[in-house]
Amino acid sequence: MLINVFLILIILSLIFYINKKKIRKFLSRNNIKSYNIDDLDDSFVPQKKDILLCPTDNSVVNFFCIPGNFNVVGMTSDFEAWILAVFSKKSKKIFEFGTCSGKTSLILSMNSPDNAEIDTITLDEESVEKLNLDSKDNKIAKRNIISESKYKKFMFSGTVYEKKINVIFQNSQLLDINQMKNKYDLIFIDGGHTYSCIKNDTEKSLEMIKEDGIILWHDFSIGKKSHSDVFKYLNELSFKIDIRHIKNTTLCYFKNKGRDGRVV
Numbered sequence: 483m484l485i486n487v488f489l490i491l492i493i494l495s496l497i498f499y500i501n502k503k504k505i506r507k508f509l510s511r512n513n514i515k516s517y518n519i520d521d522l523d524d525s526f527v528p529q530k531k532d533i534l535l536c537p538t539d540n541s542v543v544n545f546f547c548i549p550g551n552f553n554v555v556g557m558t559s560d561f562e563a564w565i566l567a568v569f570s571k572k573s574k575k576i577f578e579f580g581t582c583s584g585k586t587s588l589i590l591s592m593n594s595p596d597n598a599e600i601d602t603i604t605l606d607e608e609s610v611e612k613l614n615l616d617s618k619d620n621k622i623a624k625r626n627i628i629s630e631s632k633y634k635k636f637m638f639s640g641t642v643y644e645k646k647i648n649v650i651f652q653n654s655q656l657l658d659i660n661q662m663k664n665k666y667d668l669i670f671i672d673g674g675h676t677y678s679c680i681k682n683d684t685e686k687s688l689e690m691i692k693e694d695g696i697i698l699w700h701d702f703s704i705g706k707k708s709h710s711d712v713f714k715y716l717n718e719l720s721f722k723i724d725i726r727h728i729k730n731t732t733l734c735y736f737k738n739k740g741r742d743g744r745v746v
């Protein structure tokens with residue numbers, strides 16, 4: 483009898499372990515709706531050629547891929563990188579929270595107008611040690627911050643694209659945004675994925691973004707433990723502002739439509 487109960491418990495734990503992501507997904511309450519990218523912005527609306535839907539000049543970009551064996555951490559998918567590239571074509575002032583390898587900064591620089599300015603903030607190995615994280619922050623997200631803060635040189639270092647890029651080595655929680663309010667056309671939030679960090683970076687971005695400017699968040703996914711603080715925070719925020727998830731990506735999107743769209 484006791485052996486049977488023991489066996490059933492082992493089988494149940496195994497089923498739980500194998501399906502834990504699906505179970506977490508089922509239990510997560512998501513308030514954020516998903517949209518096709520062409521429903522969010524005209525640049526992505528395709529042109530029809532008979533039965534084919536094709537890109538227009540608005541969505542053709544300069545691009546590269548990084549093969550898996552280069553072992554670069556913290557990257558966007560190719561589809562996400564393309565979306566960022568298209569938005570950057572019409573953005574003169576861009577801010578990125580989280581530089582990491584500089585892959586996204588490089589794509590933003592390769593596609594933005596010649597007179598564009600890109601500010602990107604990151605931690606280095608010394609500053610990551612001084613980071614004051616909240617005890618409630620997700621532990622895997624904390625570990626990832628350390629492994630993603632190892633770069634001293636970036637993909638754009640020494641290239642012609644470097645001149646548009648200004649790297650700020652600082653904890654974003656200490657960033658003074660007084661001179662940055664209502665200045666940015668595009669902000670990409672992809673820094674620390676802990677609750678305290680994503681909250682800080684978002685609250686600052688909502689003050690930094692211009693009217694009609696766009697904020698994109700990376701790593702919004704349901705059921706992934708290392709992204710759980712991003713999921714939680716954005717869902718809370720979605721009751722205050724119109725945040726949309728972009729289908730087939732881990733990106734969330736917000737367009738600043740002025741007072742009504744802002745946090746009050």
Ligand SMILES: C[S@@+](CC[C@H](N)C(=O)[O-])C[C@H]1O[C@@H](n2cnc3c(N)ncnc32)[C@H](O)[C@@H]1O
Pocket residue numbers: 556557558578579580581582583584585586587603604605606627630631632652653654655672673674675679
């Ligand atoms: C996921 S990686 C960014 C990937 C990059 N955006 C890309 O697309 O290639 C996270 C980055 O956020 C930075 N970061 C984490 N917490 C931070 C903080 N509190 N202040 C500034 N940067 C932070 C890390 O140093 C790392 O560079």
